[in-house]
Amino acid sequence: MSELNLILLGPPGAGKGTQAERLREDFTLPHISTGDMLRAEVTQGSDLGREAKRYMDAGDLVPDEVIISMIIKRVEGPDAAEGFLLDGFPRNEQQADALAEALTGLGRRLSAALLIEVGDDELVRRLAGRRVCVKNPSHIYHVEFDPPKHEDVCDQDGSRLIQRDDDKEETIRRRLQVYHSQTEPLIDYYDRAGQLRRFDGTRDPDEVHARIRATVAALRLEEKL
Ligand code: AMP
Numbered sequence: 001m002s003e004l005n006l007i008l009l010g011p012p013g014a015g016k017g018t019q020a021e022r023l024r025e026d027f028t029l030p031h032i033s034t035g036d037m038l039r040a041e042v043t044q045g046s047d048l049g050r051e052a053k054r055y056m057d058a059g060d061l062v063p064d065e066v067i068i069s070m071i072i073k074r075v076e077g078p079d080a081a082e083g084f085l086l087d088g089f090p091r092n093e094q095q096a097d098a099l100a101e102a103l104t105g106l107g108r109r110l111s112a113a114l115l116i117e118v119g120d121d122e123l124v125r126r127l128a129g130r131r132v133c134v135k136n137p138s139h140i141y142h143v144e145f146d147p148p149k150h151e152d153v154c155d156q157d158g159s160r161l162i163q164r165d166d167d168k169e170e171t172i173r174r175r176l177q178v179y180h181s182q183t184e185p186l187i188d189y190y191d192r193a194g195q196l197r198r199f200d201g202t203r204d205p206d207e208v209h210a211r212i213r214a215t216v217a218a219l220r221l222e223e224k225l
Contacts, residue, residue, distance in 0.1 A: 002224045004029060004083035004216065005108060007090070007099075009186060010116035011179045012172070013123040013130070014201045015208060019116065020087045021138050022209045027216060030079045034067060034088040036137050037074075039164075057165055059174030061091055061182060068098045075102060083111070092182040096189055111219050113190035114212055116201035120176055127172045135159040 004027060008016040017033060024031040038056060041049030048066060055062045071089050074080065090096040103109055118126075126142065133139035133154040141148050141161060148154060152161045166175065190196040197215050199208055 002220070003081070003108065003111070004220055004223065005103065005111045006084065006216065007086045007110065007113040007190075008088075008116065009113050009183075009190070009196075010201060011118060011120075011123055011183075012175045013127040014116040014118045015205060016087045016116060017138060018140055018205055019114075019209055019212055020085050023085055023212065023216060026213050027083075027085075027220070029083050029085045031085050031087060031138070032071070032074050032080070032089070033138075034071060034086075034091075037070060038062060039137060057171065059166055059171040059178060061178060064092070064094050064098075067091075068095060071095075072098065072102045075099070076106065090186060093185060093189060096186055110190075110193075110195055111223060112197050112215070113186070113195050114215070115187060115190075115196055115198045116208065117198060118201040122202060123176060124169070124172055127167050127175075128169055130167050131161040131163055133157065133159050134162050 006023075006029070008020055010016055017036075020031045020033065023029065038049070038052045042053045042056070043049070048070075052062045052066065061067075067089065071086070075084060075086075086099075090099055100110070126145070129143040129145070131141045131143060131148075131152070133156070135154070135157060136159070139154050139156045139159075140146075141154075148161060153159075154161055165171070187196065199211055199215075201208060203211075
């Protein structure tokens with residue numbers, strides 16, 4: 001098996017989206033972000049989007065039934081045949097089990113869970129200052145740490161930058177609570193399976209990227225052997 005089936009694990013604001021975009025280019029893997037998929041549904045005003053928005057605005061997890069089928073379909077799709085980079089999924093043990101089961105059914109398995117670690121105080125600072133491109137949510141900025149050249153304008157495509165509804169202080173706190181209670185147990189879950197790789201997400205994004213890229217390159221070599 002030479003495919004790379006990867007999960008990016010870590011709290012909201014750890015830099016999963018930023019790193020996923022870079023790794024997508026390094027290894028030509030599809031970046032599958034459940035948050036971006038859900039926000040696209042919200043923008044389209046679909047039934048799923050309307051249902052999901054209530055949970056997202058509260059900082060809670062969208063029910064598993066909705067998310068699991070959405071992701072499994074995507075992982076089984078043709079562009080993920082050589083592997084994938086999952087960002088924001090799984091977020092609890094049921095989702096992790098569902099993913100493992102789907103992969104087993106396809107005769108595939110997870111290559112690694114890449115954990116990006118950052119403490120809560122730093123996360124609140126990052127999320128509260130985060131701005132995203134209204135047209136392409138993977139164009140991400142920070143008012144203080146990574147400002148655009150012109151205020152509120154995306155450097156990459158000139159679109160307007162906005163603050164995500166769930167990046168407001170009160171919702172941020174709730175999202176972190178949800179992370180600690182529901183998603184953090186997955187660290188142990190993947191560690192026990194021998195699939196966990198840890199990265200210090202407080203370092204410079206270029207350095208985090210270099211470290212993850214080296215790990216993924218080594219994994220790919222192992223997969224080819
Ligand atoms: P994110 O962009 O990954 O921070 O996701 C934003 C919001 O979308 C979360 O706070 C949840 O409400 C929802 N969401 C994203 N991924 C999942 C998931 N795997 N399970 C449940 N809800 C999710």
